[in-house]
Amino acid sequence: MKRVALYIRVSHEEQAMKGYSLQAQENRLRQYANEHHYQIVDYYRDEGVTARSCPGRRKEFARMLRDIKAGHIDCILFIKLDRWFRNVSDYYTYQALLDQHNVIWETTEEEYNTHTAQGRLYLNIKLSIAQNESDTTSERIHFVFADKIKRREVISGKLPIGYSIANKHIIQNAQAPIIRDIFQYYLNTHSIHKTMHYLANIHNIHRSYPAISKLLRNERYIGTFYGIKNYTTGIIDKQTFETVQQLLKNASSKTISSPLSCANNIISPLMASATAPLHPPSNITNTTENRHENNNTYAKYTIPCKYLFKGLLRCPHCNHKLVGLTRHYKGTHYIYYQCPQSHHKALTCPNKTLYKESLIEKNLLTLLPTLLPKAVTPLTLIATNSQELKPSNFPMHFYWYCHQQYPNWVRANQYQYWHWWVEEVTLPTTLLITHENIKLKHHTI
Numbered sequence: 484m485k486r487v488a489l490y491i492r493v494s495h496e497e498q499a500m501k502g503y504s505l506q507a508q509e510n511r512l513r514q515y516a517n518e519h520h521y522q523i524v525d526y527y528r529d530e531g532v533t534a535r536s537c538p539g540r541r542k543e544f545a546r547m548l549r550d551i552k553a554g555h556i557d558c559i560l561f562i563k564l565d566r567w568f569r570n571v572s573d574y575y576t577y578q579a580l581l582d583q584h585n586v587i588w589e590t591t592e593e594e595y596n597t598h599t600a601q602g603r604l605y606l607n608i609k610l611s612i613a614q615n616e617s618d619t620t621s622e623r624i625h626f627v628f629a630d631k632i633k634r635r636e637v638i639s640g641k642l643p644i645g646y647s648i649a650n651k652h653i654i655q656n657a658q659a660p661i662i663r664d665i666f667q668y669y670l671n672t673h674s675i676h677k678t679m680h681y682l683a684n685i686h687n688i689h690r691s692y693p694a695i696s697k698l699l700r701n702e703r704y705i706g707t708f709y710g711i712k713n714y715t716t717g718i719i720d721k722q723t724f725e726t727v728q729q730l731l732k733n734a735s736s737k738t739i740s741s742p743l744s745c746a747n748n749i750i751s752p753l754m755a756s757a758t759a760p761l762h763p764p765s766n767i768t769n770t771t772e773n774r775h776e777n778n779n780t781y782a783k784y785t786i787p788c789k790y791l792f793k794g795l796l797r798c799p800h801c802n803h804k805l806v807g808l809t810r811h812y813k814g815t816h817y818i819y820y821q822c823p824q825s826h827h828k829a830l831t832c833p834n835k836t837l838y839k840e841s842l843i844e845k846n847l848l849t850l851l852p853t854l855l856p857k858a859v860t861p862l863t864l865i866a867t868n869s870q871e872l873k874p875s876n877f878p879m880h881f882y883w884y885c886h887q888q889y890p891n892w893v894r895a896n897q898y899q900y901w902h903w904w905v906e907e908v909t910l911p912t913t914l915l916i917t918h919e920n921i922k923l924k925h926h927t928i
């Protein structure tokens with residue numbers, strides 16, 4: 484029985500214009516597969532993806548390629564060729580890959596025969612027409628946007644606090660003075676944390692720490708929209724904004740050992756020196772002697788990016804997701820997680836515990852490898868490279884190997900390897916996390 488993958492793609496414009504809905508395509512493909520007694524392997528639906536976006540941006544397409552390489556698919560089914568590609572060169576690039584894995588494709592609504600010269604000519608013509616159609620749409624959209632930009636009109640997307648739309652233009656609203664006030668407040672206090680509380684207490688606007696950090700860096704507040712300076716009148720004057728950026732930069736270079744971004748930090752040292760052994764700085768290998776001091780060093784030097792378990796930890800009282808918090812004391816940075824519900828004005832949760840990140844990290848990085856499926860655990864890798872590994876470095880090596888093995892996951896969302904396996908961790912009140920606290924996702928391998 485022929486094993487078929489049903490490939491469905493629809494862009495936003497098409498969905499609106501031609502009624503090429505996902506559902507309609509899916510129904511037609513299913514019907515066709517049943518009529519021909521094909522075995523459906525899976526549905527791959529790329530929604531809101533235009534033919535112009537490169538194949539790399541089609542998530543489901545990528546998933547299907549993985550299944551093709553794994554040998555699960557004999558044939559790909561789509562309704563028309565333009566669902567597949569609208570670009571001659573992309574078509575041939577991926578056709579080579581299909582040939583390599585003995586995978587063919589079929590369309591339900593059109594007929595192609597690639598075994599004859601005549602048939603191939605017809606295919607090329609169809610692809611060229613599709614490409615031309617797609618280029619024209621692209622030009623049309625580009626033209627519409629260019630025109631809007633010329634008139635300084637709002638294009639799309641949500642506006643940040645302080646701005647509204649009036650008569651197609653971006654204008655400052657009644658909240659603009661609040662923005663000026665909090666920029667000034669940050670200038671006076673140099674503290675995002677204090678600014679967050681100030682905004683909540685004085686203006687009754689509740690935002691998380693990362694949101695405030697982002698807000699203070701938002702170029703839209705000096706009038707830069709869509710990458711164009713002076714698109715509208717800024718709420719903040721340029722000098723104030725620059726000073727704030729400098730302060731934020733200084734603060735973050737103190738917090739993280741290197742100013743590079745999270746993903747770069749993790750990947751580049753691995754890529755750059757494949758031959759160099761992955762040894763952590765020598766001052767952290769001694770994990771038993773001075774626990775307290777060691778924990779600080781641990782958090783400061785070995786973790787290239789903060790909050791490794793962001794989004795996974797939950798409050799034992801109210802089950803709300805915990806948020807990160809950094810405190811500075813005498814030149815050291817202490818990283819914690821806390822329940823946001825207990826720090827807001829409303830005080831809906833009594834749990835005021837500050838969970839030390841270094842402790843949680845150590846705990847989870849030791850526990851997780853024992854829970855994850857053996858087949859994909861980097862533990863196996865660790866065993867084969869045993870001469871360069873010491874048990875005391877174990878959590879770090881686990882962490883590194885995760886990223887070496889799965890760099891794309893990190894790049895995608897700055898998510899960590901275990902986000903793929905772990906659903907959530909409900910923290911115990913004692914800080915000693917056990918298997919019972921961890922809820923895993925159920926994947927099939």
Ligand SMILES: [Zn+2]
Binds near residue numbers: 801802803822832833
């Ligand atoms: Zn809570």
